[in-house]
Each structure stands twice: as C-alpha cells, then as structure tokens.
Amino acid sequence: MRLVTVAGPPSCGKTSVVAKACGALRELGRSCAVVKFDCLQSRDGEIYREAGIAVSVVFSGGLCPDHFFATNLEEAFAWAAGTGAETGIIETAGLCNRCSPHIRGALGICVIDNLMGIDAPEKIGPMLRLADIVIVTKGDLVSQAEREVYRYRIRQMNGRAVIRHVNGLTGQGCADLAAILAQAPDIKTVTDMKLRFSMPAAVCSYCLSETRIGSRYQKGNVKKARFAGVSDG
Amino acid sequence: MADGADAGAKARAWAPASLTLTAGRDKSGRPEAGDVVLRPGEITALLGPTGSGKSRFLSDIESLACGDTPTGRRLLLDGRSPDADERFELQGRLVAQLTQNMNFVLDLSVRDFVLTHALSREAPDPQEAARRVIAAANSLAGEPFDPGVQLTQLSGGQSRALMIADTALLSWSPALLIDEIENAGVDKRRALDLLLASDKIVVIATHDPVLALSADRRLVFEHGAVRMTVVRTGEERDILARLSEMERETTRVRALLRKGEPLS
Ligand SMILES: Nc1nc2c(ncn2[C@@H]2O[C@H](COP(=O)(O)OP(=O)(O)O)[C@@H](O)[C@H]2O)c(=O)[nH]1
Ligand SMILES: Nc1ncnc2c1ncn2[C@@H]1O[C@H](COP(=O)(O)OP(=O)(O)O)[C@@H](O)[C@H]1O
Ligand SMILES: [Mg+2]
Ligand SMILES: [Mg+2]
Numbered sequence: 001m002r003l004v005t006v007a008g009p010p011s012c013g014k015t016s017v018v019a020k021a022c023g024a025l026r027e028l029g030r031s032c033a034v035v036k037f038d039c040l041q042s043r044d045g046e047i048y049r050e051a052g053i054a055v056s057v058v059f060s061g062g063l064c065p066d067h068f069f070a071t072n073l074e075e076a077f078a079w080a081a082g083t084g085a086e087t088g089i090i091e092t093a094g095l096c097n098r099c100s101p102h103i104r105g106a107l108g109i110c111v112i113d114n115l116m117g118i119d120a121p122e123k124i125g126p127m128l129r130l131a132d133i134v135i136v137t138k139g140d141l142v143s144q145a146e147r148e149v150y151r152y153r154i155r156q157m158n159g160r161a162v163i164r165h166v167n168g169l170t171g172q173g174c175a176d177l178a179a180i181l182a183q184a185p186d187i188k189t190v191t192d193m194k195l196r197f198s199m200p201a202a203v204c205s206y207c208l209s210e211t212r213i214g215s216r217y218q219k220g221n222v223k224k225a226r227f228a229g230v231s232d233g
Numbered sequence: 234m235a236d237g238a239d240a241g242a243k244a245r246a247w248a249p250a251s252l253t254l255t256a257g258r259d260k261s262g263r264p265e266a267g268d269v270v271l272r273p274g275e276i277t278a279l280l281g282p283t284g285s286g287k288s289r290f291l292s293d294i295e296s297l298a299c300g301d302t303p304t305g306r307r308l309l310l311d312g313r314s315p316d317a318d319e320r321f322e323l324q325g326r327l328v329a330q331l332t333q334n335m336n337f338v339l340d341l342s343v344r345d346f347v348l349t350h351a352l353s354r355e356a357p358d359p360q361e362a363a364r365r366v367i368a369a370a371n372s373l374a375g376e377p378f379d380p381g382v383q384l385t386q387l388s389g390g391q392s393r394a395l396m397i398a399d400t401a402l403l404s405w406s407p408a409l410l411i412d413e414i415e416n417a418g419v420d421k422r423r424a425l426d427l428l429l430a431s432d433k434i435v436v437i438a439t440h441d442p443v444l445a446l447s448a449d450r451r452l453v454f455e456h457g458a459v460r461m462t463v464v465r466t467g468e469e470r471d472i473l474a475r476l477s478e479m480e481r482e483t484t485r486v487r488a489l490l491r492k493g494e495p496l497s
Contacts, residue, residue: 144330152353
C-alpha cells in the first residue's frame with residue numbers, strides 16, 4: 001500500500017484537503033483509506049465517511065499523542081491495507097509542534113494555512129522541515145503578496161519540499177495533489193521503518209528515542225488502539 | 234520533484250502570446266457562447282451585475298482552471314492545455330492579481346513585508362525596490378503611512394494602495410488581473426497609470442464607466458457566464474475623453490474644497 005502522513009496544526013485544512021484529494025483519486029479509479037489520530041475528540045470521521053472514504057479515528061486520550069501515534073503505526077497500516085485501499089493516509093493533528101509524524105520512505109505532507117502568522121513556518125518545526133510536500137491553504141483569504149511572502153518563509157524552513165497552494169473549500173489544486181499522492185511510495189510493511197524525527201521523553205520506549213516501528217520495540221506505557229472493522233469503512 | 238515557483242529567472246523570461254479561457258457553463262449549467270482569447274498589450278474589461286461571475290472569471294485565469302472550477306472553463310496557454318509540469322511551474326507565477334480583498338492579515342511591518350516580497354521576487358536591489366513600492370503606495374493613499382507601521386494597522390485605502398503599488402512595481406507576471414479597483418479609496422487614475430505601464434495582458438472587472446471605456450473590449454457577464462463581447466468604437470473613445478475630462482474636473486474641485494481654497 002502507498003503510505004502518506006499528513007500533519008499540520010489544528011484547523012489548517014488537513015481533512016478538507018485530504019477528503020477532496022481522495023475524491024479526485026477515486027475518479028481515477030484509485031481507492032484511499034484514512035486513519036485519523038487525534039487527542040480527545042474529532043468530527044473528521046463523519047466528514048470522511050460522508051465523502052465515501054474508508055476511515056478509522058483513534059484517540060490518544062491521556063497519553064502523549066505523538067507516542068500514541070508511533071505505538072499504533074503497524075496496526076494503522078494493517079487496518080488501512082485490510083480495506084484493500086491502494087493508498088493509506090494518516091492524518092494527525094494531536095502531535096505537538098515539537099514532533100513530526102513523517103516516516104522515512106513514506107510520503108510526508110505538512111499542511112499549513114496562510115492565516116497562522118508569519119512565524120508559523122518556523123514554530124511548526126520538524127513537521128514542516130522534514131516534509132516532502134507542503135500544502136498551503138486559505139490563500140483565498142489573503143492577498144497575492146502575502147501568499148508569496150508566506151511561501152518564501154516556508155521555503156526558508158524547508159529548502160527541498162514541493163510547495164503547493166490548495167483551496168480546502170473549493171478543492172482547487174486537489175487534482176494536482178492527487179497526482180502526487182498517486183506516486184507515493186508503495187510499502188509492504190511499516191515494521192522496521194523509521195520516523196524522521198525522534199519523539200519527546202515520556203515513559204515508553206519511544207520516550208527513550210526509539211524510532212523503529214513495531215510491537216517488538218515497544219516497552220512501558222504502551223496503549224494499543226482499537227480500529228474499525230474493515231466493513232465499517 | 235522540480236518546483237518551478239522557485240525558479241524565478243526561468244519563469245520571468247517566459248510570456249505566452251495568448252491566454253484562452255474555453256467556453257464553460259453558467260450557473261444553471263447552460264453552455265457559454267464561446268472561448269475568450271487574451272493577448273499582451275490588450276486591456277479587457279469585465280462588466281455585469283454583482284454576482285454575475287466576473288470575479289470567478291478572474292479566478293479561473295489565476296488558478297489555471299482545468300475544468301476543476303464551478304464554471305468548467307479551461308485555461309490554454311498559446312492555444313494548448315499546460316501539462317502537469319508546466320502547471321506546477323506556473324502556479325502563482327502567471328498572473329499578478331489585485332482582488333477585492335482590502336485587508337492584510339500577516340503580522341509584519343510594512344517595511345519588512347515589502348522587503349521580504351522583493352527578496353522572494355528576486356529583485357536586483359531589494360532595499361531600493363521596497364523603498365519605491367512604499368513611496369508609490371503613499372502617493373496613491375489619501376493619508377500617508379509610516380513604513381514601520383504594522384500591515385494590519387493600515388486603513389482599507391492604505392492597504393489597497395500598498396497592494397496596487399506592490400503589484401505594479403514588484404510583479405513580473407505576464408498577466409495582470411484587477412478586481413474593482415474603483416472601490417478602493419485610492420486615486421483611481423494614478424493607480425491605473427501605474428498598473429498599465431507595461432505590455433501585459435490586462436483584465437479588469439469594473440462597474441466604472443471610465444475604467445470600462447479604457448479597455449479595448451468589454452465582456453458582459455450574466456448568471457455566471459460571458460453573454461456578450463463588445464469592442465470599443467471610435468465614438469466610445471470620444472465619450473471616454475469627455476468622461477475623463479469631467480473626472481479630472483471633479484478631482485480638481487474636490488482637492489480645492491479639501492484645502493479650503495477658492496474654486497476658480
Ligand atoms: N477559506 C478557506 N477555508 C478553508 C480552506 N481549507 C479549509 N478551510 C476551512 O477551515 C476549517 C478547518 O478545516 P479542516 O479541514 O477541518 O482542518 P483540520 O483540522 O486541519 O483537518 C473548515 O471550516 C474548513 O472549511 C481554504 O482553503 N480556504
Ligand atoms: N458559471 C458558474 N457556475 C457556478 N457558480 C458560479 C459561476 N460563475 C460564478 N459562480 C459563483 O457565483 C458567485 C458570484 O460570482 P462572482 O464571480 O463573485 O460575481 P461578481 O464578481 O460578478 O460579483 C461566486 O460564488 C462564484 O463562484
Ligand atoms: Mg482534521
Ligand atoms: Mg466580484
């Protein structure tokens with residue numbers, strides 16, 4: 001399955017953009033499944049389901065959302081692959097700005113919107129710096145000059161990513177994004193793949209800077225999520 | 234993956250001999266009459282009631298529409314659809330756009346903002362370019378502003394003046410799209426002179442007779458589609474000269490009244 005991680009601050013437009021890009025992919029006869037990692041609550045499940053996309057939403061609750069994400073990657077991958085989807089997309093918002101969910105060897109996308117302030121590209125940190133693709137939303141709400149200045153700041157933080165403007169409301173630009181998703185690396189298993197950036201200290205193996213994915217590397221306070229049945233999608 | 238929007242020099246050198254918007258459909262899905270071809274050095278005005286689709290037409294150009302907007306129009310460059318690579322390269326580069334947007338949201342001072350913009354556009358002397366943009370903006374704005382002020386503190390008119398000056402002086406895009414400049418609270422005539430001093434494809438959405446008659450031809454919109462194309466006649470040029478004279482007179486009298494000077 002092709003694997004994509006999508007990360008960005010809350011309400012920057014991740015779900016809007018992913019749902020529309022998946023719609024564009026489906027028109028090409030290519031299916032997607034989405035796993036949403038969140039902290040306490042989320043309406044994203046409904047939005048994806050309404051768009052006809054197989055989705056599983058899981059919550060970290062009292063745990064560090066970043067660790068929860070790493071702890072459940074194998075299972076998330078297995079669930080998405082089990083739906084028969086060609087592309088599995090993982091949306092995360094709960095991750096604190098210190099972290100990055102991107103995985104070496106999978107496609108990493110950062111979503112950021114034009115309204116977050118000129119220092120946002122810097123504050124967002126590794127989630128943006130280590131992304132392959134940066135999607136910039138809400139360009140409809142600012143002037144062209146502001147879009148360009150913002151883009152310039154993003155480029156300063158990440159010199160190699162492809163930067164694209166997408167409108168999460170109208171879907172403008174989502175066809176181009178779908179073409180990029182269709183080229184995401186095809187992966188057999190996430191086991192033994194590595195995170196691009198180590199996670200902060202807490203009380204499980206990832207607290208000790210573990211970056212390998214898989215149950216066999218997990219010790220301590222490990223929480224396993226329950227995923228939707230394949231038929232729920 | 235190549236990212237052309239950073240390849241300034243290459244994009245700058247390129248200018249199409251024509252842009253075509255293929256016929257789309259109106260708000261009820263009925264087909265539009267025909268394609269619209271736009272050429273450098275030509276000014277096209279968009280007219281029609283509010284909600285008739287003028288701004289949408291401008292967005293279709295700006296976003297390199299490929300059947301993915303509500304109108305179903307496609308933008309062709311030199312008569313053909315850009316391929317995926319060309320689309321990537323041109324995104325945000327093909328047109329300079331002045332929208333109806335009247336306010337800035339970025340948390341920067343005017344000076345830092347314009348300087349960063351000059352840097353991002355690879356201006357040869359960014360400091361000097363920024364100075365010129367701010368000076369031009371201040372000559373358009375009714376009330377001058379200090380370069381150290383925050384963007385978000387500018388008045389609507391000052392924001393528009395800055396957007397106009399920035400577009401006129403920092404842009405090297407081959408096409409210029411202007412949405413209802415007359416409502417901007419700036420010196421309209423000066424703004425237009427500043428913006429038109431180049432051999433660009435210019436498209437202006439307007440309700441203003443002088444701006445409309447300044448165009449070589451007019452597209453009349455209704456219900457989301459182009460209903461009619463009108464080419465400016467010699468007689469209309471004479472009307473334009475008369476209207477412009479009346480406006481100059483109005484401007485002169487207004488200036489005198491403002492200063493409390495006698496009207497002679
Ligand atoms: N104006 C505008 N609003 C957008 C855009 N993209 C998303 N939104 C709105 O932003 C809000 C948050 O979007 P959502 O996709 O839920 O963000 P997420 O929390 O990152 O998944 C919603 O109300 C969207 O409709 C955009 O490009 N322009
Ligand atoms: N052909 C069309 N099909 C569907 N929606 C359209 C079409 N043309 C315009 N619209 C929509 O109608 C609304 C008003 O159009 P707009 O371009 O803003 O009008 P104007 O600028 O002339 O006042 C916008 O939401 C626009 O997206
Ligand atoms: Mg979301
Ligand atoms: Mg309009």
